[in-house]
Amino acid sequence: MIYQFKVTLKDVGIPVWRRIQIESESTFEELHYVLMASFDWLGYHLHEFEIRKTSGERSSNIRIGLPEGGSFDAKDSLLFHMNSPLAQSIDFGFPRFLHEKEEQLSAWFKMEKDRALYTYDFGDNWDHDIVLEKILEPEPHTLYPLCIKAKNDTPPEDSRMEMLDDEIDLKNPDWKVIVEDINDTFRTAHWKKDFLDRDHFI
Known part of the structure; x- marks a missing residue:
């Protein structure tokens, strides 16, 4: 199936x-790269998803991002202390990242x-509201993702x-x-690699 999302950058x-x-079986990592290309972000900063509503029910404390124990924790002081031997996240009820x-x-x-809420850059806090508008059958001869x-x-x-x-x-x-530029990026071979190559900045 194909998910049609409206993604709105908040507070600008x-x-x-x-x-x-985008294909419904895509991962959140793949959605992250789609958002990078769609909003012209460069991928130099950290990010996370927070599920706000699932199956029609409001949700909280479901956070999806880079795995704990990786570069994400080393750069985020709260998560670093949450994972230290003296202060495990489970001890304080903090949500773990999926x-x-x-x-x-x-x-x-x-x-x-x-x-869901997607936050890019925890300094500037660019928050994006992601709403599932439609669930569609894939169109023949159409390449996804698509803006x-x-x-x-x-x-x-x-x-x-x-x-x-x-x-x-x-x-x-x-x-x-704007749409043409975004879709040109999606159709460029190895377009995700530009963001993957920036991992050493994080």
């Missing part, structure tokens, strides 16, 4: 969103309007302060060009 002053289609390479979208997005509509530009990396000071104009009426 004007509507910024992408409507994307591994984004192993979790499939279909395990959590069951019904239309199920949703079908978009609204306005994404802020540059590391620009939260400039956004707060109203120094960045995100208005872009030509949504078709």
Whole structure:
């Protein structure tokens, strides 16, 4: 099956969103790369998913990201201390991360309007609201992932302060060009490798 998501970048002053289609059996890691390409992020920062609604029921404390014990923990002070011998996360009831390479979208997005929050860059905190709009049959001869509509530009990396000071104009009426650029990325051979090559920055 094909999932159609509307992904909205929150708290940037004007509507910024992408409507994307992706195979339901894709992993959250694959969705992460799709979001990187769709919102023109470079992948230099950490990220996580938080499931907010699954099977039509509100959810909390279900977080999906890089595995515990990896580079993610070393860079995040809270998670580092949670995993130290004197303060295990289970002792304080903190949620553990599910591994984004192993979790499939279909395990959590069951019904239309199920949703998640995707956070990229824990300094600037670019939050993206992910809503499952439709569950579709795949179209013949269509390559996925696919962006079908978009609204306005994404802020540059590391620009939260400039956004707060109203120094960045995100208005872009030509949504078709945005969509074309995103889909050109998806059709480029080994497009995910550009993000994988940045792992050493994290």
